[in-house]
Amino acid sequence: MQTWFITGASRGFGLEMARAALAAGHKVIATARIRRHIVDALQGDHERLFALTLDVTQPASIEAAVRDAVERFGRIDVLVNNAGYGQLGAFEEVSRDQLVRQFDTNVFGVFDVTRAVLPIMRRQRAGHIITISSIAGMSGGAGSSIYCASKHAVSGWSEALAEELALFGIKVTCVYPGRFRTDFLDRSSVRYGDIKIADYAAFSTARIEALDANNHLQAGDPQKFALAIIDLASNKAPPVWLAGGSEGYRVFMAKANALRDNAERWKEVATSLDVQG
Incomplete structure (x- = not known):
């Protein structure tokens, strides 16, 4: 039996992971800004569930x-940094x-909880x-530059943290889900820019319409995601990077190929910059 501490557990991935951990017989500290939402969900x-109010900012x-x-519960075996938007x-x-609110939640909130x-x-x-x-933490995309920046930040941090904490027997995994059928795109969760610039009007309108049309039609199954995370925490040699869903796998492979191709194309320039002799 493990003791799990999950942020953002009132809905989406967080709620599904809390359910899956409880079903697997673990103890769960489920946290969110509004505790009642966890209790209701x-x-x-009960003896293995402790719902707490937690604002990661x-x-x-x-x-x-x-x-x-x-x-x-006396200990914390698994910390899941899930809260974010x-x-x-x-x-x-x-x-x-x-921008500051995004980093306060997605980056500094993760740092402070950890x-x-x-x-x-x-x-x-x-x-x-x-x-x-997120896959946005592996590969940037137009119309989500600030979100991408926040997810790239925790990606690099996780890689370094994994090396720092290996000395203490503590494992670190950063998970990169693609698009899953959660309420991530609901207006109660996602935020759009608050500055209107005419040059971006057509692009921004088309992007919002496309995202709205895809809401709750995404390919990823949140319950399967949660079960995979429960299994991950029992693995004796978990990965530092884990793709989530078939879209996550495709993004991983595309990024790996792009980096390899870029390195080979610019190898002559890169390798010419060392001190000679």
Whole structure:
């Protein structure tokens, strides 16, 4: 039996992972900004479920949740950094205020929650940190530059963190899901740019219409995703990078091929820059 600490557990991936972990017999600390939403979705607390209020942008909220979790269950074996949202829109149409809010949640929130949990895992000399990134953290795309930047940030951080924490027996995995049938594109979740620029009008309108048309029609199954994450946490040698869904696999392969082709095309320039002699 493991003890899981999941952020953003009131809906989407977070809720499905909480359900799957409970079904597998694990203990779960399920957190979200509005605790009642978790309680309603999971039908109340019980001996293996502890629902907590947690706003990842508020350090005091993080500290209180982690403290209460350890008091209740004594340890944290798996941390799932899942809380986040998509700030979409062309770069120039996203204000600095929107940019800061995106990074406060998707990046600094992840950092702060992990920083609060790591002392517990180091004392245990065991643990697994699973951070939900996105295919946007593997390959950039027009109309989502700020979201891509936030997910690339936790991707690079996860790679380095995996090396730092191996000394303590703590594993790190960054997961890159493609498009899944969650409410990610609902207007209660996704955000669009708050600056209107005429040059981007046609592009932005077409992109919003396309995303709205695809909402809840995505290929990925959130329940299958959750089950895969539960299995991942039991793996003795989990990967640092994990693609999510067939779209995630395609993006991984396309990125790998593009990097290889780029490296070969520009090999002469790259290798000419070393000090000679």
